[in-house]
Amino acid sequence: MQRAELLGRLESESEWDIIIIGGGATGLGAAVDAASRGYKTLLLERYDFAKGTSSRATKLVHGGVRYLAQGNIKLVMEALRERGLLLKNASHLTRTQPFFLPVYSWWKKWYYGIGLKIYDIMAGALRIGKTRMVSKKTILQNAPAIARKGLSGGIRYYDGQFDDARLALNLAQTAIEQGGTVLNYMEVRGLLKENGKCNGVTVVDSLSGKEYEMKSKSVINATGVFTDDVLKMDDHLQHKIVSPSQGVHLVVDKKFFPGDYAMMIPKTDDGRVLFAVPWHQKVIIGTTDTPVGAPSFEPRALNDEIEFIFRNVNRYLTSDISRQDVLSVFAGLRPLVKVPGQKNTALMPRDHTIIVSGSNLVTITGGKWTTYRKMAKVAVDNALFVAKLERRACVTESLRVHGWLSENNTDDPMSYYGSDADAIRKLEGQNPEWSEKIHEAHPWIKAQVIWAVRQEMAMTVEDVLARRIRMLFLDARAAIDAAPEVARLMAAEMGKDESWQQQQVNAFTALAKGYLL
Ligand SMILES: Cc1cc2nc3c(=O)[nH]c(=O)nc-3n(C[C@H](O)[C@H](O)[C@H](O)COP(=O)(O)OP(=O)(O)OC[C@H]3O[C@@H](n4cnc5c(N)ncnc54)[C@H](O)[C@@H]3O)c2cc1C
Secondary structure, three states: OOHHHHHHHHHHOOOEEEEEEOOOHHHHHHHHHHHHOOOOEEEEOOOOOOOOHHHOOOOEEOOOHHHHHOOOHHHHHHHHHHHHHHHHHOOOOEEEEEEEEEOOOHHHHHHHHHHHHHHHHHOHHHOOOOOEEEOHHHHHHHOOOEOOOOOOOEEEEEEEEEOHHHHHHHHHHHHHHOOOEEEOOEEEEEEEEEOOEEEEEEEEEOOOOOEEEEEEEEEEEOOHHHHHHHHHHHOOOOOOOEEEEEEEEEEEEHHHOOOOOEEEEOOOOOOOOEEEEEEOOEEEEEOOOEEOOOOOOOOOOOHHHHHHHHHHHHOOEOOOOOHHHEEEEEEEEEEEEOOOOOOOHHHOOOOEEEEEOOOOOEEEEEOOOOOHHHHHHHHHHHHHHHHOOOOOOOOHHHOOOOOOOOOOOOOOOOHHHHHHHHHHHHHHHHOHHHHOEOOOOOOOEHHHHHHHHHHOOOOOHHHHHHHHOOHHHHOHHHHHHHHHHHHHHHHHHHOOOHHHHHHHHHHHHHHHHOOOO
8 A cells, every 4th residue: 555656546547436535434434335346436534544533432343232222223233234244354353352241230130131132133143142141250250350249240242343443444455455546644625516516626635735636526525523624615604514522431451351351331420331341452441422512633531531431430340440540541523413402412313424415515424433334335325326427236245354364363463464464474574673572561563663654554653653553542651652763663664854753753742642641
């Protein structure tokens, strides 16, 4: 995946079939869908792939137990089906995750047990494990950190778990393999129009400053919480449709929640669910639901949200987690679509919304990572319809995502690379220095940085430490310590000088401080 080579295609292509704005889950899914149907496809991402919400999820491939409780059967059925497909098509990045829902009164065991049994049955042929009521002993044997006082047992159920930013990256690679063109650091600044119909975009390459006008038969707006900015480019009188809602996660050492199980806390102070999920040898705890005014690319956790998580999770743990135990804190913004009269974001629907403007601009927003494939299909179908493009069938139901492997050893720290892992090991053979770790406390090695630059379109130190490897999200202090070495390795690969290295380290350090408590 070479950015310079892909940029060259912009000069040679006079008109695209479909341009997609936004390189998160939704946009990248649309790029894979459109390219794999054989359309001339271009995706433009303002920063890096998954820089927005799509790197900041709870990392669950799930139907959404909470939405079942809210009676949103259609969303849960659809998400459970998509969960099953994703576990098959991206087996190197996803796995089945067992959960305990601990209960402290006998009737709740029945209440939640029946609900989760229904959840399990709703997955139909794509079921991934049987829901069962379990004893206190079983819970404590497998998840010894769960508070034992008053525990009357619980429910064991199964959902999926994944690496969100790496899936985004692998989708970008899949789209390119299918003939699409996918570029990061390309900001769409305006829409081109002819006779009131949208027929392209104006773009700036934020790395070189070069401007482009790209013509296209159709344009898809997949910009998440920035949806309204693009809608305004289309019609400056357009009212806002997105209500961003912030969710915060804390990452702590595995010692606070040892074992392979995740935990679902069914009811927090504000009536939500809270998860503690093992991820890359650490544990993610979250999340919150806080309405925010204007969207930002680097949302920050509020003190109240952090205290909320501590208060709720510590009730369920044998020993308390406190501020000094947090390795990283990250926040993401849900692109929820406004409902007239509804101010509580927790009650706003999680389904996706599609809007076709009078100019033929197709906007898709909302939804979940889990349902990205279905959303992509709907967006592309609408784009084809308005642009009167020849209709070709969607093939993504069984399309394998780049890196797919039939067997994956999840104990191997390289397992997330799937079929690319061997090529990274070969790099280690080429240069013994590249087998060295970039930080003594973590498994990541220098060859992964080289690979990120050569094959994964990493352009900045942040791209590597936040999204190619997930160090920023797993241990922000260690990521700050590793930044100078990552900058040095990148500079050697990219032909950059010392001032570039210094600028990168300074920018990354400033950003990463926001992930420390
Ligand atoms: C706290 C939290 C936890 C979540 N947990 C889960 C979970 O466990 N499982 C699950 O299935 N879902 C989860 N979700 C939902 C899921 O993460 C989102 O639905 C999904 O990531 C949204 O993807 P998107 O592509 O629509 O938006 P984004 O990922 O935000 O992508 C939009 C992209 O558009 C780009 N962009 C904006 N303006 C422009 C422009 N002018 N030109 C070019 N590019 C532009 C941005 O840079 C951004 O990268 C969670 C969400 C949150 C907030």
